[in-house]
Amino acid sequence: MFDLMGDDSFLERRYLKALAEGDTSALEGLHALYGERIFRYAYRMLGNRTDAEDATSETFLRVLRRAHELKADGAFRTWLFRIARNLCIDKMRQHKLLELPPEAHYTGTEEKSALRVTVQQALKDLPQEYQDPLRLCDLEDLSAKEAAQVLDISVPALKSRLYRGRRALRDKLGSTLDRRP
Amino acid sequence: MKDRLDKQTLIDLDVDDALPLEAKEVLEAELATDSEAAVDRASLKMVVQALRESEAPAYTSESIDRVKLAWEAEGIELETDRPAAPHWQYSLPIQD
Known part of the structure; x- marks a missing residue:
């Protein structure tokens, strides 16, 4: 209909x-x-x-x-x-x-799967205020304005958390990124 | 310090694809002489790329069925249980 x-x-x-x-x-x-x-x-x-x-x-x-x-x-x-x-x-x-439960595995090559699990685990280890913008903007592809509305914060605050979150995730991933397939 | 912070802001905006072309050119010129900042940008881009490559879990037909079953348990009438939609009911007769 x-x-x-x-x-x-x-x-x-x-x-x-x-x-x-x-x-x-x-x-x-x-x-x-x-x-x-x-x-x-x-x-x-x-x-x-x-x-x-x-x-x-x-x-x-x-x-x-x-x-x-x-x-x-x-x-x-x-x-x-x-x-x-x-x-x-x-x-x-x-x-x-x-x-991260055992079922959270993904298809693909072993190296890529390992990286994905590592990325997901590192993301989960971040403070929630960083996880949210990364999930909404970088994973779900929402605009900064939309993500800010979801989280009920201002766009500048969203961007600030997003940028800090990316840096925090990078620090957690460390050398893993250098071994990307 | 201020110069470093400004560069960091430009890098963040660039990683976010939110930097105007003119500012991007300025940043590129800056990064050509600042290897630390260049590494900063490259690694941040890798983080975003790694996130985006993080494969989405599949919303399988079994999962969809379970979600709809939960609705039905709440007494919700779904379209699939209804008579055929009007455009099927009133389709034109096949002509010989």
Whole structure:
């Protein structure tokens, strides 16, 4: 019913309007637009598939519960990431998920896989205030303005944390970077 | 010290692809004579590249099914359970 046009913002408006009018099936359309990105973001924060699925599911359930308040004014995407982030932080607090679980392996050559795990682990070891901008800007490709909205901070503050975070990550990775395949 | 900080800011902006061309040229000239700053920029670029190359976990059909099952458990009616969309219901008859 909704997937006839390619323009995401047009679709986003239609789905949000449909949801506000009580058509819960529009949730599937929003999920088609943003589900993968939210899952990926949650997986990278939580490090395991089950929790990432839970966080993704709950993020969209919250969209449904607040359907009457949501506006397609360009801020929906950042709101979605903010909800996902808060849910992930709650889960991390609940389960104290500090270690990279065994399932967080990736395909590719052995050297590249090792580097990816090293990068992910080093990222997890950074203070949360550095992790967030790196995840949103460098991994999820959000603009500085969008990432600042997700984190509810100013753009200069976001950039400052992003730049410091990159330097901190570089220091943690150390010589690993020199051995990149 | 101030000069070093300014250079660092330029490097950060450059790594972020946010440096105007003119400023980029100024930075390039600076880095040609400042090997420490050149290494700083190169290593930061490597960090960003390593992050971007960090492969995304796949959102598999099994994961999608589990997410949708969780919604259904909350009583949410999904489009896949509904009758066919109008553009299928009212398609033109096939002509001989």
